[in-house]
Amino acid sequence: MVTLAEVAQHAGVSASTVSYVLSGKRSISATTRHRVEQSIRELGYHPNAGARALASNRSNIIALMIPLRTDMYVPVMMEIAIAVATTARTHGYDVLLLTGEEGPDAVRRVTRSGLADAMILMDVELEDERLPLLRGTDQPSVLIGLPTDTTGLTCVDLDFTATGALCVEHLASLGHRDIAVIGEAPAVYERHTGFAERTLDGLRARARELGLRVLHRPCEGGYDAMAATLARILDERPATTGFVVQNESAVEPLLALLRQQGRAVPEDVSVVAVCPDQVAVQASVRLTSVAIPAQEMGRHAVERLVAKLDGLGGDEVVLLAPELTVRASTGPAPAAS
Amino acid sequence: MVTLAEVAQHAGVSASTVSYVLSGKRSISATTRHRVEQSIRELGYHPNAGARALASNRSNIIALMIPLRTDMYVPVMMEIAIAVATTARTHGYDVLLLTGEEGPDAVRRVTRSGLADAMILMDVELEDERLPLLRGTDQPSVLIGLPTDTTGLTCVDLDFTATGALCVEHLASLGHRDIAVIGEAPAVYERHTGFAERTLDGLRARARELGLRVLHRPCEGGYDAMAATLARILDERPATTGFVVQNESAVEPLLALLRQQGRAVPEDVSVVAVCPDQVAVQASVRLTSVAIPAQEMGRHAVERLVAKLDGLGGDEVVLLAPELTVRASTGPAPAAS
DNA sequence: GAAAGGTGTCGAAGCGCTTCGACACCCTAT
């Protein structure tokens, strides 16, 4: 293993000089710098992470807490995680992967041990039990998601309230009057994951303003669950012509079932999805959708966090504006029969 | 921040004693141990990770390199990653998330800096450029996947060769003679990701023995790509009655297209998928499938790695035996017309 | 009753780095 001292000796300078070349915290003459850099290259030197962390009190690691559960759209999580990892690297940070399993203890462990300099939390619940810990430490953190009380917290999320409103506005503008919302799995609501409720709130509020009727049904993914849910919806509100789907694993089943029942999309019924663009494009009917900007969320979170680590910028809630892309699954409501 | 020394003072013992209580590397009397543990709890002490790493030359971190690409089934990756993270925690390790982006440099950086004690690599190609680096270091590593040359390496993977054989055997036993294989996206083959090729090899070899005809077509996910691929297949081999699908995002499109063309599953054609059980169960037809044991692969990888870190067990290739579950998508071949 | 061996605790060294203060040197301004 090559150490700083060896590099220093090889370059004929003191250890501190090498350190300053590396960190740039003091000015070093061009000649010395080049000589040191040369030695570093020749010896293949990489600073020891532990020693660095100990001496500088900075680990250059960001902890990312991802949910253990897989009842929500996994590719979104993955995309966020990858975006976090790559963005972090461009800022000189590595990413430590924590699962929700350990819960609040993980937060304590990581902050107390100096393992990470900062954290990003995903899958935040409205009254998340990790929040008090976060507020009680001076370690910077960013939430991906939006709890009820955001005082003293930095959050990044898609504006799901606006997303819900946007979906219903689109359907309203096409003349649909009866809207059904296929929601996430019941468990998602039970644990009060904010985004699902906020979408619904935004949608309902706007629907009320526009005078539309809304029926909301949570739904597990898969065909059987979707079939049961759809039957219940059409039984209760036969006039339904507009669907908003938030659970991506219900999208394809819904399309298949509608087709099977002889309801044409978009001639008879319209479908708007809240999902990543890739899903919308790959579906059997190209879906009108509001995109979930996973990459952007991950990137934003890291950039906020790095700013905080550099002492810039304080707490802040960043809500990304939703964008609705019209594709082939929505059209004018059929004339009332 | 609470330090070892403070705990020692609080408990009225020396720092080294506290250290030995923590590590258990020397015997400590029960009274002393309890006193120390009490102090640790009262002060809320957590050992400093950097100091520990520096002194012990062990970071207690495992690096996990995941692919950046998302052209392969993402939930599988995610499930493996989560399994790795949770299993690692049970052995006292944390997981550092590396994306493939940095490539071989990441391997160098992490090993040289002592950031991680060991690594797990996913998405291994047959002639992976990271392998020479791995062989050239004494840092333990485990591959999830199987390269061409495994000398000096530890690998964990599903036995895809056997998987391919198993699929074709099942179809053959039902009387199918003409088999079409819907493969992964062309890019997956081009970069020589082993599992896709091995599945095909295993399938072809067994098909030859059994006297079946096999037509293989790579396929991107989604409806349009699947429609084109299916048309080509049926054009070239109209007698095809058995399908093996490896690309999960082609499964649902295939089922929909078959339905649309009036080919009943499993009466007219049978479909075997290679996919996680969850996908097989949620599909519009409950799929006969060979499961991809993502969790098990992640868990195995960590356990092999921890064993190596403890100096137990050497290099080894662990191939998990495939298991085929018969569900509703396969049945006897129709009588030849 | 002395030698031999265990057991439990301590002190000190040192892991590889960062950072502070010191200082030598050179340039400019008086």
Next chain:
DNA sequence: ATAGGGTGTCGAAGCGCTTCGACACCTTTC
């Protein structure tokens, strides 16, 4: 010529932990 201020470099301290050797004390054994 001299004081003053940069600039570039160095030495040393210390970050919080692990671990080695030493040692005091207590048993056991012949």
